[in-house]
Structures are given as C-alpha cells and as structure tokens.
Amino acid sequence: MGKVVEIRWHGRGGQGAKTASLLLADAAFNTGKYIQGFPEYGPERMGAPITAYNRISDERLTIHSNIYEPDYVVVVDDTLIATVDVTAGLKEDGAIIVNTTKTPDEVKPFLKGYKGKVCTIDARTISVDTLGKYFPNTPMLGAVVKVSGVMDEKTFLNDMVESFKHKFAKKPEVVEGNIKALERSMQEVKGI
Amino acid sequence: MAIRERMSGNEAMAVAMKQINPDVVAAFPITPSTEVPQYFSNFVADGVVDTEFVAVESEHSAMSACVGAQAAGGRAMTATSANGLALMWEILYIAACSRLPIVMACVNRTLSGPLNIHNDHSDSMGARDSGWVQLYSENNQEAYDNMLMANRIGEHPDVMLPVMVCQDGFITSHAIENIELVEDDKVKAFVGEYNPKDYLLNKANPISVGPLDLQAHCFEHKRQQAEAMKNAKKVILEVSEEFAKMTGRKYGLFEEYKTEDAEVAVVILNSTAGTAKYVIDQYRAEGKKIGLIKPRVFRPFPVDELTAALSKFKAVAVMDKADSFNDAGGPLFTEVTSAMFAKGVFGPKVINYIYGLGGRDVRSTDIEVVFNELLKIAETGTVESVYNYLGVRE
Numbered sequence: 001m002g003k004v005v006e007i008r009w010h011g012r013g014g015q016g017a018k019t020a021s022l023l024l025a026d027a028a029f030n031t032g033k034y035i036q037g038f039p040e041y042g043p044e045r046m047g048a049p050i051t052a053y054n055r056i057s058d059e060r061l062t063i064h065s066n067i068y069e070p071d072y073v074v075v076v077d078d079t080l081i082a083t084v085d086v087t088a089g090l091k092e093d094g095a096i097i098v099n100t101t102k103t104p105d106e107v108k109p110f111l112k113g114y115k116g117k118v119c120t121i122d123a124r125t126i127s128v129d130t131l132g133k134y135f136p137n138t139p140m141l142g143a144v145v146k147v148s149g150v151m152d153e154k155t156f157l158n159d160m161v162e163s164f165k166h167k168f169a170k171k172p173e174v175v176e177g178n179i180k181a182l183e184r185s186m187q188e189v190k191g192i
Numbered sequence: 193m194a195i196r197e198r199m200s201g202n203e204a205m206a207v208a209m210k211q212i213n214p215d216v217v218a219a220f221p222i223t224p225s226t227e228v229p230q231y232f233s234n235f236v237a238d239g240v241v242d243t244e245f246v247a248v249e250s251e252h253s254a255m256s257a258c259v260g261a262q263a264a265g266g267r268a269m270t271a272t273s274a275n276g277l278a279l280m281w282e283i284l285y286i287a288a289c290s291r292l293p294i295v296m297a298c299v300n301r302t303l304s305g306p307l308n309i310h311n312d313h314s315d316s317m318g319a320r321d322s323g324w325v326q327l328y329s330e331n332n333q334e335a336y337d338n339m340l341m342a343n344r345i346g347e348h349p350d351v352m353l354p355v356m357v358c359q360d361g362f363i364t365s366h367a368i369e370n371i372e373l374v375e376d377d378k379v380k381a382f383v384g385e386y387n388p389k390d391y392l393l394n395k396a397n398p399i400s401v402g403p404l405d406l407q408a409h410c411f412e413h414k415r416q417q418a419e420a421m422k423n424a425k426k427v428i429l430e431v432s433e434e435f436a437k438m439t440g441r442k443y444g445l446f447e448e449y450k451t452e453d454a455e456v457a458v459v460i461l462n463s464t465a466g467t468a469k470y471v472i473d474q475y476r477a478e479g480k481k482i483g484l485i486k487p488r489v490f491r492p493f494p495v496d497e498l499t500a501a502l503s504k505f506k507a508v509a510v511m512d513k514a515d516s517f518n519d520a521g522g523p524l525f526t527e528v529t530s531a532m533f534a535k536g537v538f539g540p541k542v543i544n545y546i547y548g549l550g551g552r553d554v555r556s557t558d559i560e561v562v563f564n565e566l567l568k569i570a571e572t573g574t575v576e577s578v579y580n581y582l583g584v585r586e
Contacts, residue, residue: 025368029198038367041309060370062466064331064363066553 005150006067009052010086011076013045020076020137021052024144028056030159031151036061049084056150072148075099076123076136078107087114097143097189099123099136104191119147119191126188130181131174138178142185147192157182194372194439201332201364204371205271205297205357206231208339210241211379214295215266215386218246218257220276223309224361225299228271251276255283255294262292263401265391267343269294273361274301274315281319287354288323289417290401293346293386294354296324297339300462300513301361302550310551311361313461317514317523323417325355325424326491328461330447333371335359337441338488340374343383344431350423352388360463362551374439382438421492428489445494447486448501450476454483456566457502459528460511461487464547464554471559482563493527499535502528506570507541509562511582513548521579522546541575547582558583 007024011017018039025037036055042048053067071094075086078100087096095117098107104118111118123139131138145156160182164175199207206228209217217236219229229245236245244261248254251272258268272280277298287294303314316326325345329335338357346355359365374382390399405413425445432443447465450472451457460468465486475482485501487494502508510529512522520526525544532542545562548554561582569575 022368025198029370034370035198036367036369038362041362041366062330063470063556064360064367064463064466065555068555 004055004057004061005072005148006070007054007056007072007074007144007148008067008070009054009074009076010080010084011050011052012080013048013050015076016135016137017050017074017076018052020074020140021054023137023141024054025056026163027141027145027156027160028054028151030163031155033057033151034059034061040066049080070094072097072144074140074144076140078102081107081110085112087111090114090116092116095119095147097121097140097147099140101125117147117191119143119189121185121189123185126181126184130177130184132177138181139185142182143189146186146189153186194374197371197373198368199332199371200227200366200368201329201335201359202227202299202366203231204332204336205339205359206235207373208336209269209297210235211340211374211376212267212269212343212383213241213380214243214269216244216246216258216261216268217270218248218254218261218268219270219272220248220251220254222251222273222276224301224311224365225271225273225276225297227365228297228299251279252283255280255287258294259283259287259290259292262287262294263290263391264393265388267386269296271297271299273299274303277315277319278303281322284319284322284324284354286402289413291352291417291420292354293343293352295339295342295346296354296356297335298356298358299361299365300358306550308550309361311363311513312549312551313358313513314515314549316356316358319356320491320523323353323421324491325351325353325421325428326489327355327357328488328490329357329359329364330463330465330486331364332359332367332369333441334488335364336371336373337435337439337443340379340382341431341435341443343386345424345428347386347388348423348427348431349389351420351427353417353420353424358462363463372439378438382435425489425492425494443488445487445489445497446501447484447488449484449486451483451485451501453481454505455481455570456507456563457483457485457505458509458511458559458562458566459485459487459502459524461490461513461524464511464513464559467554467556468559471556471563475563480563480567482566487524490524493531495531495535498528499531499537502532503537503539505540507543507566509543509545509566511545511547511562515546515549519579541569541573543569543575543578543580545580545582549584552583554583
C-alpha cells in the first residue's frame with residue numbers, strides 16, 4: 001500500500017475551509033493523484049466551527065470514514081484553538097499550520113503539548129495585499145502544499161494558473177492576485 | 193478513452209442523467225440529494241439537455257409526474273432521499289405495478305425521526321418491497337455506472353420495472369473523488385432510445401393505465417410483476433457485461449473482495465464496503481484470511497448466487513445500516529439468513545450488526561471489531577450473540 005497523506009481542516013462557517021479542501025483536492029488531482037475531499041456536515045451556520053478532510057494518494061482510496069489521525073492539520077481561524085481540540089490525533093511527524101499573525105513559538109503553548117512541527121502563516125495580510133480582500137483560502141492552500149510537500153511546487157503553481165483561469169473565466173483580473181497569494185504564502189510560511 | 197475527472201457522488205449522478213438526456217425530470221429538493229436536480233436544472237437552463245424539468249411542490253407529486261410522463265411514453269427520472277422517498281411511498285408501488293421503468297437517484301439518508309439529515313439505509317430499505325429494482329453503490333464511480341445501466345435494465349421488455357440507484361448521503365454524495373466518465377456519444381449509444389410497446393399517447397393503439405383491477409385479474413398482474421423482478425437478474429447481468437465491454441468495469445450481482453481463501457467474511461452495502469476493503473488489506477498483510485461480499489443488487493435478491501458464495505465461510509457478519517426494530521435482525525440479515533435456510537446452507541455461523549445509524553461515522557476500528565469477533569467464532573465455533581449493535585453507546 002502506498003503512503004496516504006491525510007489532512008484535516010478547521011475553519012468557521014463562511015470562511016471557505018471546505019472550499020480550500022476542495023481546491024487542494026483539485027490541485028492534487030491535477031498532478032495525477034487519487035484524492036478525497038469532503039466536509040463534515042453539521043448544523044451549519046456562519047461562524048460556527050466546521051471540519052473538512054483530504055486524503056491524497058498514489059493509489060485508489062477505498063476508505064470512507066472521517067480522519068482521526070491526520071498527518072497535517074490546517075487551522076484557518078486561530079480563534080478556534082481555544083475551543084476546538086485542533087491537534088487531536090495529529091501525528092507527531094506531521095505538522096499543524098495556523099493562520100495567524102503570531103510566530104510558531106507564540107502559538108505552541110496553546111497546542112496542548114503537541115510535539116510536532118508548528119507552522120504559521122499570516123493569510124490575512126497576504127490576502128489583503130494580493131487580492132484586496134480577506135479570502136484566506138488561497139494563502140492557506142499555498143502553505144499546506146509547501147509544508148506537506150504533497151506535490152511538486154512548480155507543477156502545482158503552473159497547474160493552479162490554469163485552474164484559476166478556468167475558475168475565474170469571467171474575472172480574469174483576479175488570476176494574477178491569486179497566484180501571487182500562493183507564491184507569497186509558500187515563501188512566508190514560518191516554522192518549516 | 194475514458195475521461196479522468198473528479199467530482200462528488202451527486203454530481204456524478206447528475207452527469208449520468210445529462211448524458212442519458214431523459215424526456216422528463218420531476219423532482220423536489222431534499223438533503224442530501226438536492227444537488228442532483230440542482231446540477232441537472234443547470235444543464236436544462238444551459239440547453240445541454242432537452243429534458244422537460246418539472247419543479248413540483250412535493251415528492252408525492254414528483255413521483256406522480258414521473259408516472260404520468262413514463263406512462264405517456266417518455267423516459268422519466270427523479271432524485272430523492274429519506275422523507276422525500278417516504279412521501280413518494282404510495283406512488284412507488286403504482287409505478288412498479290404499472291410497469292413503468294422510471295429511474296430514481298436515491299441518496300440514502302435516515303428516515304425521520306429523530307430528525308437527522310445524515311446517512312443510513314432506512315429510507316431505501318423501507319421501500320424494498322415496493323417492486324423497484326434496487327442497485328447499491330460504494331462510491332461516486334459506482335453511482336454513475338449504475339445510473340448509466342439503470343434505464344437498460346428497467347426498460348428491457350422482460351423487466352419493465354422502475355429502478356432505484358442508491359448511494360450513501362454525504363459520505364459519497366458530497367465527497368469529491370476520482371472518477372472515470374464515459375464519453376457522451378458512447379453513453380447515448382449504450383442507453384439507446386426508449387420505445388415502449390404500449391403507451392398512453394399512442395393514438396394507433398390507445399390503452400388505459402392504472403384502472404380498477406379486482407379479484408378477476410389483480411393476482412395475475414402481481415404474479416407477472418414478480419416474474420419481471422425474477423427476469424431482472426438475468427438482464428442486470430447481461431447489461432453489466434455489455435457495460436464492461438465498453439468501460440472495462442465489471443459488475444455482477446455482488447462484489448467478492450478477497451474471498452477466495454477467506455475463512456470469514458462481512459456482507460456490507462455501499463460506502464462502508466470500501467472501509468472494509470481497507471481493513472481487509474491490512475489484516476491480510478498479517479496473514480488473516482478475511483474477505484467481503486458487497487451486494488450491488490438487493491432487488492431482485494440474488495438468493496442462489498449469494499448463498500453459494502457464502503457457503504464456504506466459517507463465519508459471516510451481515511451488516512445493516514437500518515434497524516427493523518423486530519428483535520430479530522436488520523433487513524439484510526433476515527434476507528441473507530432466510531435465503532441460506534431455504535437453500536440448505538447451514539455451514540457458516542451468521543451474526544448481525546446494526547451500524548452507522550443517523551450518520552454515525554463508521555471507522556476502520558469498528559470494522560476491526562467485527563472481523564475480530566468473526567475470527568474468534570471461526571476458531572471456537574461458538575456464537576455468543578447473534579444480534580448486535582456496533583459503535584453505539586449502551
């Protein structure tokens with residue numbers, strides 16, 4: 001059996017954690033992988049904590065359950081750390097990636113003694129700089145690809161150009177900003 | 193060349209419907225099947241299908257509209273879940289007895305109450321005696337493939353019965369996974385045109401549909417309906433073989449996964465069968481001889497084939513994602529065991545687990561519990577409990 005990379009996303013309803021997990025699935029699919037991207041549906045409302053999942057593999061995936069021992073955890077909103085057990089089951093040879101203005105050392109004390117790698121990314125600043133608005137999705141996607149190494153960075157970036165061109169066919173002006181957001185987050189993610 | 197794609201189970205079913213391009217789709221939204229008519233109505237709005245989309249005010253009307261359209265001589269399809277299916281109830285039976293090969297995408301969700309939007313099989317299991325052919329699907333690929341085969345099965349002159357294609361709500365309906373699509377022209381050629389022998393709008397040979405049918409003939413009509421369901425088995429195998437020639441994907445009445453030398457096996461429908469495969473691969477690496485039987489066709493129930501396949505095991509766990517509240521086992525268990533009794537298959541010890549009700553996540557560790565129990569039974573020959581619940585707080 002090949003290695004399966006399992007990723008769990010924590011966000012708040014309306015922030016696009018589900019969309020980010022689907023974007024990651026898309027990107028991995030485009031590089032030839034077998035993928036799963038699925039949200040855990042609950043009583044959804046704006047601002048409520050939500051969870052989404054990805055599995056990425058070189059072989060066909062058959063398992064259909066939630067992910068309890070992820071390789072990577074992505075936290076789209078750092079206020080969740082106080083209320084959700086974001087490191088539950090997270091493998092110590094994996095990593096957690098948090099969207100925050102803080103440094104990894106500043107975040108670590110809030111992670112219930114998690115001994116693995118802690119990475120941070122200021123997705124808000126990057127998003128506002130490159131897109132003019134707060135869309136944390138694209139920077140978080142760049143960060144998770146960088147930290148997990150789940151696909152080749154160059155292939156990923158080239159592919160995302162095409163993907164964004166397709167996705168934003170009616171708004172071509174935002175393609176460049178999104179690519180810049182990806183590039184910047186891949187450079188600026190801290191704690192690798 | 194197959195088209196490599198990724199999409200959710202709901203989108204896969206909607207794409208199949210687009211490629212089939214039926215005359216009429218009548219539907220009312222209900223989670224988690226809502227996306228199927230939602231995607232499809234986009235295809236209608238974009239003009240990529242020439243289907244008449246009927247946005248009805250209830251599922252009872254959706255099924256009634258399908259009955260009307262199909263009786264008129266058209267090809268009608270719908271999608272629903274849970275209480276939507278329940279509201280269709282009386283018309284399900286009328287569609288079947290009127291021998292109208294309507295096709296339904298049934299995205300399995302627990303039937304209220306308690307009120308819950310998540311997956312189990314209490315909706316379609318409740319409809320098991322309504323006279324519909326029932327096909328179950330492990331993932332988006334199987335949901336798509338079963339939809340492509342459904343019209344051919346139902347519309348066969350020896351069958352003429354409605355077909356329900358089931359997949360697990362949210363677990364596969366809302367999960368994006370890899371899929372191989374068939375090209376539009378190939379689907380068109382495979383599915384073909386619907387040319388019923390008799391239909392309402394045939395001026396040359398007018399008929400009545402659904403008239404009063406009392407003691408003189410009703411029983412004969414029911415008997416013919418039963419014969420049609422019997423015929424469906426052969427037709428399903430023929431259509432599946434033709435489908436395999438086109439796609440390379442082989443389907444039977446059920447899938448046998450690593451059963452050749454297996455001492456114990458589980459019988460599971462839909463997505464949890466995939467999780468069982470994952471566990472089987474891991475246990476096999478440790479030398480444990482375990483396997484899976486995944487029924488694809490629940491109606492007609494493949495009595496001969498299934499009992500023959502099960503006869504070689506020492507112990508079998510039949511898994512039900514629906515409870516019959518009868519203190520005697522879930523629907524799949526009671527059918528499997530009564531089939532074994534009728535066929536004189538008394539070798540395997542058979543136990544039942546009710547699992548995953550109301551969307552309770554089924555973890556690989558849950559499936560391990562089942563296999564561990566089966567291996568213990570195979571070794572000791574003793575069954576401690578026949579009727580069990582898995583993954584519930586007692």
